Amino acid sequence: MIAIVLPSANATQVVKIGASNPLTGGSAANGKDIENGVRMAIDEANERHFKINGEDVQFVLDSVDDQGDPRIGVQVAQKLVDDGVAIVIGHYNSGVTLPASKVYAAAGIPLIDPTATNPAITQQGFGSVFRIIPTDxxxxxxxxxxxxxxxxxxxxxxxxxxxxxxxxxxxxxxxxxxxxxxxxxxxxxxxxxxxxxxxxxxxxxxxxxxxxxxxxxxxxxxxxxxxxxxxxxxxxxxxxxxxxxxxxxxxxxxxxxxxxxxxxxGRSLEQLPGGKGFAEKYKKKFGTDNLTYSPFSYDATWVAITAMMQAKSTRPAEVIPAIRDIHYSGITGKISFDQRGDLKNPTxxxxxxxxxxxxxxxxxxxx
CATH class of the missing domain: 3.40.50.2300 (Response regulator)
Incomplete structure (x- = not known):
């Protein structure tokens, strides 16, 4: 007799969200702050029990340490690709983002950068690289x-x-x-x-x-x-x-x-409608005050999750167009992208x- 196994009614799709930052070295404090912003958004999303295309989803953080080093950045970028992440939030340094972005683009995986500001990052013509922070x-x-x-x-x-x-x-x-x-x-x-x-x-x-x-x-x-x-x-x-x-x-x-x-x-948290609330939630969750960039990484993660919901898919090829067309009101302000993937209305x-x-x-x- 051949046993036929039917999919469980409670099957959950696990969606990996990659994050790459310097978690050791001189920029480790900022790197950890950025990682915390991603983690906070993922935890909040999971508490809301989202479905994508009718299927329960659980978002999982896949975080790596790029050490602020371009060579290491390329290596961990390939690790994230091999891990099967749906999207990447990072990197902190422009010098790391530039070579790492080529790895993601070759794999067809979207990158949303919350911190790297060198204009060349979005001038490479990939169409899959976005930035929610003003350029230099x-x-x-x-x-x-x-x-x-x-x-x-x-x-x-x-x-x-x-x-x-x-x-x-x-x-x-x-x-x-x-x-x-x-x-x-x-x-x-x-x-x-x-x-x-x-x-x-x-x-x-x-x-x-x-x-x-x-x-x-x-x-x-x-x-x-x-x-x-x-x-x-x-x-x-x-x-x-x-x-x-x-x-x-x-x-x-x-x-x-x-x-x-x-x-x-961007704007200071004091100037933003949800800034005070974000700062309070961050301190309650992590036991320390947030630094500069966690609001940006938090918003970048929510942009990624919102794009998946709108695309009704977690497949990168279907998520990229949804990111390109997104209009999202986040902690850092209103987020939408120009042709290159930069903010339309930076502050x-x-x-x-x-x-x-x-x-x-x-x-x-x-x-």
Missing amino acids: AQNSGNAGKYAVNVTKAKRIAVMDDRTAFGQGEAEEFKKAVEAAGGSIAVSEFTNDKAVDFSAQLTNIKRANADLLFFGGVDNQAGLLVKRMKQLGMRTQFLGGGAIADTIFTNIAGNDAAEGALAWEY STLYQVKKGAWVPVTMIGAE
Whole structure:
């Protein structure tokens, strides 16, 4: 006798959502924060017991550590592909995202990036790469215009960490400064592992720069500002994205950090209707305050899940068009994508350190 096994009425489809971030190394705090945002969205979705095309689904997080290293990033990207993920949320670093995105595109798997901002990421023509955060051209462009038109800086210095992210920020800042009629007095660079910037800052001080724009991340920016204070520099510090965080102020110290400026991607949680609620839920779930990017990774995950619901499918080939056409109201604002996969209506917020805390000053972009 041949036994015929019928599918269980309670069969559940397991849908893997990949996440890749630096979970070790200098950016581990941000990487864990981003992973937490994805995890929170997945847990909430599972609590709602969704069905896709009439079948129960359970979303599962498949998280990997790319260590902020492009070579490792490609390796873990292939692991996620081999694991059969339906979609990927990541990566944190632009320099990792650029090569890893090619792996996902070759496999036909969509990528939604909550943090990487180099414009080249969505200019590769894949059609399966999306970004829910403003690009460097948008955010650092605002910083460049602000430096010339608002601070009235005459002698502007630029420094970057030579990563795809930091150098991309610096280049877009320079373009915006020159387009606004300003000029760059001196350009310096370091690397993303450096802890001493004395040589570069000595040159910047010698050039009598009244403003320094830094393309890099919060921990190095904090060390940079601390050293500026030690050298007696009165140069205004202006950062791009990935600066306005407690890591910066803790490293720089209150005296050195006071008055520092940073243009960040999106709006502050205080400015967003659901921001306070998100922060409270995050702290209750993980026992710590959220950092900058977990709201973006949370929204990216919900965009992915919503697209699957709208497509009535978890097959990547059917989910990609649904992402492309999506209109989603998230914690970070209204999300829809242009032809390249970038936000149609990006926003940027200027923060300044006042009494040891980053305080929003002004915003440019969509309401």
